[in-house]
Amino acid sequence: MDKLERYLDQVCRGIGGPMAMRRHVRQELREHLLDAVAQHQAAGLPGDDALQKALDEFGKPDEVRTELEATHGQRMNWFIDKAMQWKEMTMKAKWLWTSWAHGMLGAIIGLEALFITFNVIFIIPKFQKLMVDGIIDPAIMDDEGVRWFVNYLHTLSYVAGRHTIWLVVVPAVLWGVFEWRVQSDNKPFMRLSALGTVAVALMAVIILMSMALVISFTLGAPALGRIARPWAVEQVLALDASVTSLEQALKEKDWEAMPAKVEQALGAATRLSAGPAPTSLTAENNNAKIEEMRGRIRATRHRLDAVQQAIQQLDASKLETALREFRDVFGPIREAAKRPAP
Amino acid sequence: MDTELLKGTLSLLILSLLSRQSMYGYEIASTVHRDTDGTFTWREGSLYPNLHKLEADGLIAGAWEEKETGRKRRYYRITKEGRAALKSKLQSWSELCAAVNRILEKSHGQA
Numbered sequence: 001m002d003k004l005e006r007y008l009d010q011v012c013r014g015i016g017g018p019m020a021m022r023r024h025v026r027q028e029l030r031e032h033l034l035d036a037v038a039q040h041q042a043a044g045l046p047g048d049d050a051l052q053k054a055l056d057e058f059g060k061p062d063e064v065r066t067e068l069e070a071t072h073g074q075r076m077n078w079f080i081d082k083a084m085q086w087k088e089m090t091m092k093a094k095w096l097w098t099s100w101a102h103g104m105l106g107a108i109i110g111l112e113a114l115f116i117t118f119n120v121i122f123i124i125p126k127f128q129k130l131m132v133d134g135i136i137d138p139a140i141m142d143d144e145g146v147r148w149f150v151n152y153l154h155t156l157s158y159v160a161g162r163h164t165i166w167l168v169v170v171p172a173v174l175w176g177v178f179e180w181r182v183q184s185d186n187k188p189f190m191r192l193s194a195l196g197t198v199a200v201a202l203m204a205v206i207i208l209m210s211m212a213l214v215i216s217f218t219l220g221a222p223a224l225g226r227i228a229r230p231w232a233v234e235q236v237l238a239l240d241a242s243v244t245s246l247e248q249a250l251k252e253k254d255w256e257a258m259p260a261k262v263e264q265a266l267g268a269a270t271r272l273s274a275g276p277a278p279t280s281l282t283a284e285n286n287n288a289k290i291e292e293m294r295g296r297i298r299a300t301r302h303r304l305d306a307v308q309q310a311i312q313q314l315d316a317s318k319l320e321t322a323l324r325e326f327r328d329v330f331g332p333i334r335e336a337a338k339r340p341a342p
Numbered sequence: 343m344d345t346e347l348l349k350g351t352l353s354l355l356i357l358s359l360l361s362r363q364s365m366y367g368y369e370i371a372s373t374v375h376r377d378t379d380g381t382f383t384w385r386e387g388s389l390y391p392n393l394h395k396l397e398a399d400g401l402i403a404g405a406w407e408e409k410e411t412g413r414k415r416r417y418y419r420i421t422k423e424g425r426a427a428l429k430s431k432l433q434s435w436s437e438l439c440a441a442v443n444r445i446l447e448k449s450h451g452q453a
Contacts (some may be wrong), residue, residue, distance in 0.1 A: 011387070024388070024416070027414065027416075028390065029387075029390060031366075031367075031368070031413060031414065031415055032367045032368045032390075033414075035368040035411070036368065036386070039372075057385075057386050058385065059385035059386065059387035059388065063385065063387070063391075064385070064387030064388070068390065068391050068394075070391060071391040071394045071398070210392045
């Protein structure tokens with residue numbers, strides 16, 4: 001009945017008067033035309049022919065509109081008139097809207113499939129490796145909910161990895177059968193419904209997959225701090241050893257050996273300031289304490305810059321001062337590294 | 343039939359039909375078609391501007407009625423003023439017909 005509505009749009013778009021009245025006029029004309037269509041159909045005409053005959057008998061849209069405008073006045077709102085014209089134009093372009101909807105749903109399904117494939121190939125295996133290595137705390141599997149998520153990831157990986165052919169062939173065959181066997185005026189809408197359902201189903205898979213990855217990783221992440229601590233302690237010891245040998249070189253006035261040693265110390269300080277290392281050196285899981293530790297490590301780095309500058313200037317006095325300041329700042333870090341792990 | 347001739351008589355026809363009973367638009371069109379054995383072939387869309395004009399003039403009154411089928415129809419009934427107007431129009435129509443007939447008879451007689 002789009003044709004009927006288009007006709008009514010053309011007839012009624014210019015009528016003046018209150019909206020309620022215009023709506024009544026449109027309703028009245030529609031009822032008349034529906035009666036006429038029913039009458040012609042009862043006389044044996046098929047649907048489209050009956051409608052066309054009813055419209056022909058009713059009159060050309062421009063002529064009927066002119067007569068209605070003569071009675072009710074003419075609407076002068078340019079925007080409304082343009083909007084109605086646009087509506088008429090776009091209603092005619094039904095193929096445009098259905099094609100657009102098909103295209104968009106196809107694109108959504110494609111992107112969803114791509115995202116799932118990417119995760120199955122690259123992310124889930126990494127996740128599984130982290131679990132096997134114990135980097136993600138295996139204790140999270142004690143929780144029934146988390147276990148379900150992790151098993152979901154394993155199942156997804158298994159199905160996608162072992163049954164890839166079926167995952168491609170079965171939908172393709174179903175689609176082929178649909179296109180081949182289904183003959184209906186509503187076929188485009190049935191196809192859109194099917195595509196929409198697939199898009200929603202894939203979205204559900206993605207949401208569950210993302211939740212499984214994020215929740216499992218987040219709950220398993222505290223183990224990272226424990227893993228980081230030996231590494232952080234190693235960097236503290238390396239830093240301490242580098243500076244100790246630098247102090248020894250200063251005593252021996254061995255200026256040539258000093259640049260390499262300060263470079264080693266700077267490297268260790270830089271590595272120490274990265275990632276979870278400062279957190280692992282903090283006794284309490286307290287943001288203020290962690291920030292204090294980060295600040296101390298940054299200060300250590302700055303003192304080493306001063307040490308490097310003194311070495312470049314071959315200034316023993318300045319170097320001694322810089323090293324003393326370094327030790328003042330570095331002392332608490334070394335103490336933190338000596339404490340047992342929290 | 344010449345639709346221009348019909349245009350001038352449409353108000354008269356509508357008032358006359360509604361003087362029988364309340365009717366909705368399609369019913370009016372169908373009755374005209376049926377009672378004239380299809381002699382009046384008119385643009386049905388012209389009916390509504392005339393109905394609305396008569397309603398605006400207070401000669402007829404319309405009201406929506408919902409049928410059991412869920413369809414809504416706007417029934418029109420003739421008003422007291424409408425009956426007076428119908429009487430006047432019928433008088434005019436009779437006079438017009440008589441005058442036209444006299445001219446036609448004379449013309450026909452001369453021919």
